[in-house]
Amino acid sequence: MPRYRSEHGGLLSLCFVDPFRVDLDFGVIRELNRFMMDFLIMLPLGFDVRRNVQRYLSDPENKLGALIDAPDWRREWRERGESEKHFIRFVWMKFDQAMQRLDFRARDISETLPVKVTGMGVYLYSLALYSKHELGERFWRTTIEGTDTTPQFGLGL
Numbered sequence: 001m002p003r004y005r006s007e008h009g010g011l012l013s014l015c016f017v018d019p020f021r022v023d024l025d026f027g028v029i030r031e032l033n034r035f036m037m038d039f040l041i042m043l044p045l046g047f048d049v050r051r052n053v054q055r056y057l058s059d060p061e062n063k064l065g066a067l068i069d070a071p072d073w074r075r076e077w078r079e080r081g082e083s084e085k086h087f088i089r090f091v092w093m094k095f096d097q098a099m100q101r102l103d104f105r106a107r108d109i110s111e112t113l114p115v116k117v118t119g120m121g122v123y124l125y126s127l128a129l130y131s132k133h134e135l136g137e138r139f140w141r142t143t144i145e146g147t148d149t150t151p152q153f154g155l156g157l
Helices: 026-035 045-058 073-080 084-101 136-145
Strands: 014-017 040-044 111-117 122-130
Touching: 014 136, 026 084, 040 073, 045 084, 073 111, 122 136
Parallel strands: 014 040
Antiparallel strands: 040 122, 111 122
């Protein structure tokens, strides 16, 4: 990893995090954060969380708490008294709070890019950029604004 030196104009570092399920421990992000980088994170909120709400709510052995850095999330979820249809937003909020504790800027789920199955509209992931600097926010907004939402074409191979 290159070292940041302000006399040479700085450093732009980006870590792409793409867990298949919620089995990523937030401690990995915490450790990588020591290297002064932004994170582009693909959270499996539709693919895993939405499909397995009942399992996450009932199985105390699942790893959701490790991903959102909140081992006692079930207590807070129960106290909120919300229906399961709000569970995705709750998980997102808890993950965002964990990132804020690392001094990243808050991000609302509406500022993410939903990743869906082409042609079917089935929600799989939320793609979010976490940055500590306004320039990172500007890069993200510009990228999202320039994103073509038409289906991707195959290579015909």
